[in-house]
Amino acid sequence: MGDGYSTFLLDIEGTVCPISFVKDTLFPYFTKQVPQLVQQDSRDSAICEILSQFGIDDKHQLQAHILELVANDVKDPILKQLQGYVWAHGYESGQIKAPVYADAIDFIRRKDRIYIYSSGSVKAQKLLFGHVQGRRAPTGDSLDLNAYIDGYFDINTSGKKTETQAYANILQDIGVSANDVLFLSDNPLELDAAGAVGMATGLAVRPGNAPVSDMQKYRVYKNFEDL
Ligand SMILES: CSCCC(=O)C(=O)COP(=O)(O)O
Numbered sequence: 001m002g003d004g005y006s007t008f009l010l011d012i013e014g015t016v017c018p019i020s021f022v023k024d025t026l027f028p029y030f031t032k033q034v035p036q037l038v039q040q041d042s043r044d045s046a047i048c049e050i051l052s053q054f055g056i057d058d059k060h061q062l063q064a065h066i067l068e069l070v071a072n073d074v075k076d077p078i079l080k081q082l083q084g085y086v087w088a089h090g091y092e093s094g095q096i097k098a099p100v101y102a103d104a105i106d107f108i109r110r111k112d113r114i115y116i117y118s119s120g121s122v123k124a125q126k127l128l129f130g131h132v133q134g135r136r137a138p139t140g141d142s143l144d145l146n147a148y149i150d151g152y153f154d155i156n157t158s159g160k161k162t163e164t165q166a167y168a169n170i171l172q173d174i175g176v177s178a179n180d181v182l183f184l185s186d187n188p189l190e191l192d193a194a195g196a197v198g199m200a201t202g203l204a205v206r207p208g209n210a211p212v213s214d215m216q217k218y219r220v221y222k223n224f225e226d227l
Pocket residue numbers: 011012013014022026075080083117118119120121124125128161
């Protein structure tokens with residue numbers, strides 16, 4: 001059933017890990033830090049630089065703006081950069097481990113050309129795959145899958161995931177033809193955008209994902225064991 005694709009492009013949330021991990025662990029971890037980051041002038045120069053990109057001087061307005069973006073799950077490129085820096089502490093201190101599905105871990109280890117494309121920043125992606133919950137979860141050591149991943153793309157490097165041009169940009173960066181690539185995601189709009197450049201696509205159906213109305217349009221994968 002592998003269908004002979006040489007290259008696999010994987011979404012993260014809803015595809016290789018549960019949506020609940022992002023909504024119930026990563027986002028709350030971030031929102032708790034926002035008042036301190038904004039109100040107490042972060043001493044970290046990278047964080048200060050990112051905060052300045054919002055172009056909002058008033059601290060209360062800036063805090064409200066950031067929290068509103070998170071509450072509405074807006075895939076804002078500046079927010080996504082900021083989240084990567086905040087999550088770093090959570091992963092590095094051992095407070096956060098990523099519950100990547102066992103079949104996705106095996107798949108990433110087994111395949112030769114694995115690329116990631118997520119709205120989460122490249123920094124956040126590397127942290128996530130560098131701190132994967134092992135099979136003896138939650139107490140065992142975490143796994144680092146980064147050595148098995150050939151490249152990372154986000155909305156800053158490549159553009160919005162629902163726009164076809166983003167997939168054309170990724171193909172150019174990887175240097176492969178569209179028909180060599182299988183893109184897996186839980187979001188039909190992303191699959192349609194990738195399909196429009198000629199990539200093969202597969203709909204990831206995982207517990208807790210949003211229902212998809214026209215599911216018959218897609219090849220469905222409940223896990224990656226047969227791929
Ligand atoms: C890189 S983990 C952070 C996930 C995140 O912030 C996000 O918006 C997930 O979007 P995806 O494109 O992976 O569905």
